[in-house]
Protein backbone atom coordinates (compact mmCIF):
# COMPACT_ATOMS: atom_id res chain seq x y z
CA UNK A 591 0.00 0.00 0.00
CA UNK A 592 1.47 3.35 -1.05
CA UNK A 593 0.32 6.07 1.34
CA UNK A 594 0.99 9.78 0.81
CA UNK A 595 0.89 12.07 3.84
CA UNK A 596 -0.09 15.71 3.47
CA UNK A 597 -0.46 18.32 6.15
CA UNK A 598 0.63 21.73 7.34
CA UNK A 599 3.61 22.20 9.65
CA UNK A 600 2.48 21.52 13.22
CA UNK A 601 -0.28 19.02 12.38
CA UNK A 602 1.83 16.08 13.59
CA UNK A 603 1.99 14.28 10.25
CA UNK A 604 5.58 13.11 10.82
CA UNK A 605 4.74 11.55 14.19
CA UNK A 606 1.61 9.88 12.83
CA UNK A 607 3.61 8.64 9.85
CA UNK A 608 6.03 6.88 12.22
CA UNK A 609 3.14 5.32 14.15
CA UNK A 610 1.44 4.10 10.96
CA UNK A 611 4.74 2.72 9.67
CA UNK A 612 5.23 0.73 12.87
CA UNK A 613 1.64 -0.52 12.90
CA UNK A 614 1.53 -1.49 9.21
CA UNK A 615 5.10 -2.82 9.14
CA UNK A 616 6.15 -0.69 6.16
CA UNK A 617 8.84 2.00 5.98
CA UNK A 618 8.20 5.72 6.28
CA UNK A 619 10.10 7.60 3.63
CA UNK A 620 10.82 11.33 3.82
CA UNK A 621 12.43 13.26 0.98
CA UNK A 622 15.28 14.55 3.13
CA UNK A 623 16.16 11.07 4.45
CA UNK A 624 16.11 9.52 0.99
CA UNK A 625 18.27 12.30 -0.39
CA UNK A 626 20.83 12.04 2.44
CA UNK A 627 20.91 8.27 2.04
CA UNK A 628 21.58 8.48 -1.72
CA UNK A 629 24.36 11.02 -1.11
CA UNK A 630 25.89 8.82 1.61
CA UNK A 631 25.80 5.72 -0.60
CA UNK A 632 27.24 7.71 -3.51
CA UNK A 633 24.71 6.56 -6.12
CA UNK A 634 24.90 8.42 -9.48
CA UNK A 635 21.84 10.53 -8.60
CA UNK A 636 23.15 10.99 -5.05
CA UNK A 637 26.41 12.39 -6.44
CA UNK A 638 24.45 14.68 -8.76
CA UNK A 639 22.37 15.92 -5.84
CA UNK A 640 25.49 16.45 -3.71
CA UNK A 641 27.17 18.54 -6.43
CA UNK A 642 24.09 20.77 -6.58
CA UNK A 643 23.82 21.12 -2.81
CA UNK A 644 27.57 21.87 -2.50
CA UNK A 645 27.03 24.75 -4.91
CA UNK A 646 24.10 25.92 -2.81
CA UNK A 647 21.58 25.05 -5.53
CA UNK A 648 18.19 23.43 -4.95
CA UNK A 649 17.92 19.80 -5.98
CA UNK A 650 15.30 19.77 -8.77
CA UNK A 651 12.20 17.55 -8.67
CA UNK A 652 13.58 15.43 -11.52
CA UNK A 653 16.58 14.34 -9.41
CA UNK A 654 14.45 13.85 -6.28
CA UNK A 655 11.99 11.72 -8.23
CA UNK A 656 14.84 9.65 -9.68
CA UNK A 657 16.13 8.93 -6.19
CA UNK A 658 12.57 8.24 -5.02
CA UNK A 659 12.16 5.73 -7.85
CA UNK A 660 15.20 3.76 -6.62
CA UNK A 661 13.73 3.78 -3.11
CA UNK A 662 10.28 2.64 -4.25
CA UNK A 663 11.76 -0.11 -6.44
CA UNK A 664 13.81 -1.47 -3.52
CA UNK A 665 12.72 -4.73 -1.82
CA UNK A 666 12.16 -2.84 1.46
CA UNK A 667 9.26 -0.99 -0.17
CA UNK A 668 7.66 -4.04 -1.79
CA UNK A 669 4.89 -4.39 0.79
CA UNK A 670 4.19 -0.69 0.92
CA UNK A 671 5.56 2.66 1.89
CA UNK A 672 4.48 5.82 3.67
CA UNK A 673 5.62 8.97 1.88
CA UNK A 674 6.07 11.95 4.17
CA UNK A 675 6.74 15.33 2.61
CA UNK A 676 7.36 13.81 -0.81
CA UNK A 677 4.34 15.55 -2.35
CA UNK A 678 3.98 19.26 -1.66
CA UNK A 679 3.14 20.58 -5.12
CA UNK A 680 1.07 19.46 -8.11
CA UNK A 681 4.14 18.71 -10.29
CA UNK A 682 5.41 16.44 -7.49
CA UNK A 683 2.03 14.67 -7.32
CA UNK A 684 2.17 14.14 -11.08
CA UNK A 685 5.79 13.02 -10.94
CA UNK A 686 5.11 10.51 -8.19
CA UNK A 687 2.07 9.14 -10.00
CA UNK A 688 4.10 8.65 -13.16
CA UNK A 689 7.01 6.90 -11.50
CA UNK A 690 4.69 4.61 -9.54
CA UNK A 691 2.95 3.84 -12.83
CA UNK A 692 6.32 2.85 -14.33
CA UNK A 693 6.70 0.42 -11.42
CA UNK A 694 3.18 -0.95 -11.92
CA UNK A 695 1.97 0.67 -8.73
CA UNK A 696 -0.18 3.59 -7.68
CA UNK A 697 -0.96 5.84 -4.73
CA UNK A 698 -3.50 3.88 -2.67
CA UNK A 699 -4.28 6.50 -0.06
CA UNK A 700 -3.65 10.17 0.55
CA UNK A 701 -4.06 11.21 4.18
CA UNK A 702 -4.38 14.92 4.79
CA UNK A 703 -3.81 15.81 8.44
CA UNK A 704 -5.30 19.18 9.27
CA UNK A 705 -6.31 21.41 12.15
CA UNK A 706 -7.65 24.94 12.43
CA UNK A 707 -4.98 27.57 11.86
CA UNK A 708 -5.12 29.05 15.38
CA UNK A 709 -4.17 25.68 16.87
CA UNK A 710 -1.27 25.29 14.43
CA UNK A 711 -0.03 28.76 15.32
CA UNK A 712 -0.39 27.96 19.02
CA UNK A 713 1.56 24.70 18.62
CA UNK A 714 4.35 26.04 16.43
CA UNK A 715 4.83 29.29 18.30
CA UNK A 716 5.12 27.22 21.50
CA UNK A 717 8.10 25.34 20.08
CA UNK A 718 11.67 25.95 21.20
CA UNK A 719 14.75 24.54 19.50
CA UNK A 720 18.17 23.66 20.97
CA UNK A 721 20.82 25.96 19.52
CA UNK A 722 23.37 23.12 19.53
CA UNK A 723 21.64 19.85 18.58
CA UNK A 724 18.58 21.44 16.84
CA UNK A 725 16.14 19.21 18.75
CA UNK A 726 12.63 20.69 19.06
CA UNK A 727 10.68 20.94 22.31
CA UNK A 728 7.09 21.80 23.16
CA UNK A 729 6.21 23.18 26.56
CA UNK A 730 9.75 24.32 27.36
CA UNK A 731 10.73 27.97 27.52
CA UNK A 732 13.49 29.86 25.70
CA UNK A 733 16.64 30.03 27.82
CA UNK A 734 16.26 26.55 29.33
CA UNK A 735 19.13 24.11 28.83
CA UNK A 736 19.24 21.04 26.59
CA UNK A 737 21.67 18.26 27.41
CA UNK A 738 19.93 15.62 25.29
CA UNK A 739 22.77 15.04 22.87
CA UNK A 740 25.86 15.07 25.01
CA UNK A 741 26.54 18.78 24.69
CA UNK A 742 24.83 21.57 26.60
CA UNK A 743 22.71 23.84 24.45
CA UNK A 744 20.24 26.62 25.09
CA UNK A 745 16.64 26.55 23.88
CA UNK A 746 15.75 29.37 21.54
CA UNK A 747 12.60 30.39 19.68
CA UNK A 748 13.36 30.14 15.97
CA UNK A 749 12.49 33.20 13.91
CA UNK A 750 10.17 31.17 11.68
CA UNK A 751 8.24 29.90 14.73
CA UNK A 752 7.16 33.43 15.69
CA UNK A 753 3.34 33.73 15.24
CA UNK A 754 3.50 36.10 12.24
CA UNK A 755 6.08 33.89 10.52
CA UNK A 756 4.00 30.79 11.27
CA UNK A 757 0.93 32.38 9.65
CA UNK A 758 3.02 33.17 6.55
CA UNK A 759 4.32 29.59 6.37
CA UNK A 760 0.76 28.27 6.66
CA UNK A 761 -0.38 30.63 3.92
CA UNK A 762 2.34 29.31 1.60
CA UNK A 763 1.42 25.75 2.53
CA UNK A 764 -2.28 26.31 1.75
CA UNK A 765 -1.50 27.96 -1.58
CA UNK A 766 0.58 24.92 -2.57
CA UNK A 767 -1.69 22.25 -1.15
CA UNK A 768 -5.12 23.32 -2.42
CA UNK A 769 -4.18 22.45 -6.03
CA UNK A 770 -2.61 19.15 -4.86
CA UNK A 771 -5.90 18.17 -3.22
CA UNK A 772 -7.80 19.10 -6.40
CA UNK A 773 -5.33 17.06 -8.42
CA UNK A 774 -5.90 13.94 -6.32
CA UNK A 775 -9.69 14.49 -6.45
CA UNK A 776 -9.49 14.53 -10.25
CA UNK A 777 -7.08 11.58 -10.42
CA UNK A 778 -8.72 8.71 -8.62
CA UNK A 779 -9.57 10.39 -5.34
CA UNK A 780 -8.47 8.14 -2.47
CA UNK A 781 -7.94 11.25 -0.34
CA UNK A 782 -9.10 11.36 3.27
CA UNK A 783 -9.12 14.35 5.59
CA UNK A 784 -7.92 13.46 9.08
CA UNK A 785 -8.83 15.74 11.96
CA UNK A 786 -5.44 16.15 13.66
CA UNK A 787 -6.83 17.72 16.83
CA UNK A 788 -6.75 15.28 19.73
CA UNK A 789 -4.38 12.83 21.39
CA UNK A 790 -1.86 10.88 19.32
CA UNK A 791 -3.97 7.73 19.81
CA UNK A 792 -7.17 9.45 18.71
CA UNK A 793 -5.57 10.85 15.56
CA UNK A 794 -3.94 7.50 14.76
CA UNK A 795 -7.33 5.78 15.17
CA UNK A 796 -8.88 8.19 12.67
CA UNK A 797 -6.04 7.56 10.20
CA UNK A 798 -6.44 3.76 10.49
CA UNK A 799 -10.22 3.98 9.96
CA UNK A 800 -9.67 6.23 6.94
CA UNK A 801 -7.21 3.73 5.44
CA UNK A 802 -9.70 0.89 5.95
CA UNK A 803 -12.46 2.93 4.27
CA UNK A 804 -10.19 3.82 1.34
CA UNK A 805 -9.10 0.18 0.96
CA UNK A 806 -12.74 -0.96 1.07
CA UNK A 807 -13.66 1.59 -1.59
CA UNK A 808 -10.89 0.42 -3.88
CA UNK A 809 -11.80 -3.29 -3.61
Ligand SMILES: [Zn+2]
Nearest residue numbers: 720723736743
Ligand atom coordinates in the same frame (compact mmCIF):
# COMPACT_ATOMS: atom_id res chain seq x y z
ZN1 LIG B 1 20.50 19.94 22.52
